[in-house]
Amino acid sequence: MAIRANPKLITELEIYGAQDVSKCYHCGNCSATCPFSKEPYIFPRRSMRSLQMGLEAKLESDLEPWLCYYCGECSVECPRDAEPGETMMSLRRWLTARYDFTGISRLFYLSWKAELLAVIIVALIAGAGFLLYGFSQGNITQYNGPDAFLPASSIHIFDWTLAAVLLALLLTNCARMWWFTVGRDTKVHVPLSAYVRKIYLLPTHFFTQMRYARCEQKRPWAIHLVLMLSYVTMLILIMFFLAPMWSGPAVKWSVHVFGLAATAGLLVTTIIFLRKRLKKSEVQYQHSHETDWMFLVLLIVVAATGLVQFTLHRLGLGTAANINYVIHMMAVVPMLLLEVPFSKWSHMAYRPLAMYFADLKAEEMVSKAREAVGAPQAA
């Protein structure tokens, strides 16, 4: 079968952040340093090679970028300063754009202006929409009760509608990911039974990120886990417990304890990540893509306005709480609508899926390899 090479791929990846791929001279230090690099998934050197050769189709079907957590060891040890860690990060961005059938993701990664513009437009539409809706049926001074500006029941319906749209987009992209990486791979056929047998891997990887914990440094994993769990807690609260959070002076602490803890978790971890990216003291935070900044800024705005919202609500300042709520939604809606399916947030779906697919494929590949050749020669 003929292999098509795209010689411009390496230049294209530069916009995604991989600036130094051509420096690599393939000594293999990175692959040997990486704690995750195990057969049949040896990386990052192979990905560097594929990039240098412009093997677009191969890279598209690779799961390796998702198996890397960017601890930065490879970039530190690299004798050529070729930044293999950053290359894997850039490949994840590129793959996100590839999986997305709408092309929006690609647009965001290639042009930060487009992303910013989209965020602003969605924010403005959301703000205007909520204001119009509020004034059409409620009183801006009222936060609760029958005359509420933005009643919890309406917001709840809006939330679920938004969730449905997001889920549809994300699932389509995930399906494309499956097709690229597993489905169309003629060499490895994964039986249906394996999919069922290993399905437990999906929630395990999603909730524990146990692979990340195997990196040499444990702190990044811990911070990341806190951020992810805070986010999921908040999501569950909003999707299922919006009404109790909303309710008036009588505080339902069971809900609020979780809410405050999650908010604190989000704020603290976001600030830590922002600081690290600003200080650039660690290799994995030295190269920040515009999408990374957008992600963190939206997140910190959402968490901060959420906290303000809680305070105003408790203090009984109805008008201020309603205005703040509109601002809060102006950050939440673009964050969910744009970041989750099209940008950095999508990795919460792709990463556990990649682990799952990788495990399935590896099982098949290893058993096949055993049939084909003997054990590698060693001393």
Added chain:
Amino acid sequence: MRTGVYLCQTGTGDLDAVNLHSVVSYAGNLPNVEMVKDLGTMPALNIETLAAEIRANDLQRVVIAGDSPGFFKPAFTTAMRNAGGDPSEVRLASFRQHGASFGIGTVRAKSVLACATFGVPYGLAAIPDTTATHPGTLVIGAGVAGIQASLEIADAGKQVFLVERTGTIGGHMAMFDKTFPTLDCAACILTPKMVAVGQHEMIDLMTYSEVEEVSGSPGDYTVKVRKKARRVDIRACVACHACMDACPQRAPSEFDSGIVERKAIYMPFPQAVPNVYLVDEQSCTYVQSDGAKCGVCAKKCPKGCIDLDQVDEIVELEVGNIILALGYDIYDARKIERYGYGVLPNVLTALEFERLTNASGPTSGKIVTKTKRFNKRTKTDEWVFDAEEGAAPASVAIIHCVGSRDANHNAYCSRVCCMYSLKFAHLVKEKLPDADCFEFYIDMRAFGKGYEEFADRIKAEGTFVVRGRTAKVTEQDGRMVIKGEDIVSDRMVDFPVDMVILAVGLVPARGAGELARLLGIQTDTDGWFSELDYNSDPTDTERGGIAVAGVCQGPKDIPDTVAQAAAVAAGALKSIAIGRGLDSRASVPLSEIEARAADLTRV
């Protein structure tokens, strides 16, 4: 002589540093110059027009000026002939050839042009004033480069002062077992040369000495050399080793790269030149206690030639030329923690392995792994090479590019490591045919005559040559586990071996930087001495009368080192032969060049 100047460029951009307008107006004011014409870049030359111009102006000489004026010469020569003039009077003023591409560009271009209009070679008018050369030559460093250069000059009957920091001449080459790619015994090549140096009537050998101060100008340098207290009379000592047998103190042997110990009074190795003992003041009890303790060697010496209270002596030398042949040090493998050198017992540097496999080494050339032994003096376990108890390694891994070609260490290629690593594989296979030998390399740089064939031979001998540098060496059950990636077969490498040899790269010798400051010469960013011109003047430095040979100018192997040493000797002999110190750095002012050129036309 009526002269016309034509300015023609080839458009290489080499004249960006030259103000051509200034050059054109300068040319117009030169005596004899009748016309100046700027033809621009790559002009389409019409021979008939040119001939008509030459005739109209009655030109007797045509000067083509520009970056590469020779390119246009045929057209002008034909035009000159057609116009009835003398074709040999078409002269070139080549700015680029005479170095007008840098800061001095415009002035240099004017000088070159002026000389051409006078019909005088630029080089003849531009030789700077020089001093008479002292016939003596100082050679610093007595490795193979210093030895070769000294012998070349001394054999020509000129005086050489050879200064060496350690107690013997020979340098690193004396430590080697074999040379690549011929697998000659290194000592068999070097020791006759060492002996010749020791016995040469024209070589004043100063071992255990260092250059302290240099003053003067090319052709006439005054050098102060500190002859460190050897504490043994060179003329009287007969190397009977009575002192060494009596000495109670020990220190790691420098010559055996520290894998075995020597006494505080020692001879670096049995074939040392001069073949006499010396006292290491760092480990000598007598010296360290200011004469309060020990002193047993002086009592035991049957010739009474040990003077433990001897002090350093400063000698002053007058020389015309200085040759630097400092050699190198090896990269400190401890800096690369992941290879475990200094922590794991059987991780060796290349020099340690050279001594281990050398028939004159501590194990008499038997390749063994280290044995654990209790040291009664320090009360600790230590790993030592023991020819009797040590086991022969069943597998040996050689890791290339240690400290070289690495942005975190040295970016440059050390040039010799690939080849000596292959040589090691051969030596292992030769002595232990059943042992597995692995070479882990990034790129196999077998670049010299017979080197590629040597690499093929090693592969044919059964050495596993694996592309992919090892990333890590760890220990497991007393064996060294190497981790890396095999790039060709796309597999991870992760298996234990008995011995790991690190092919460490070369770094400038200790003290090279200070010496460069002392002499007023440049070093490059890596610390190697800078030559005047990489291609055309690879031995001279920018300070006249000071030249470089061997690895101190940049990593190179023995054949290249010897060749450069001979070349540098030729340079010194040239300066002695013409009796002038050549200062390549000085430049002559433009007015002086004009005057000299005009002067030279009259001769």
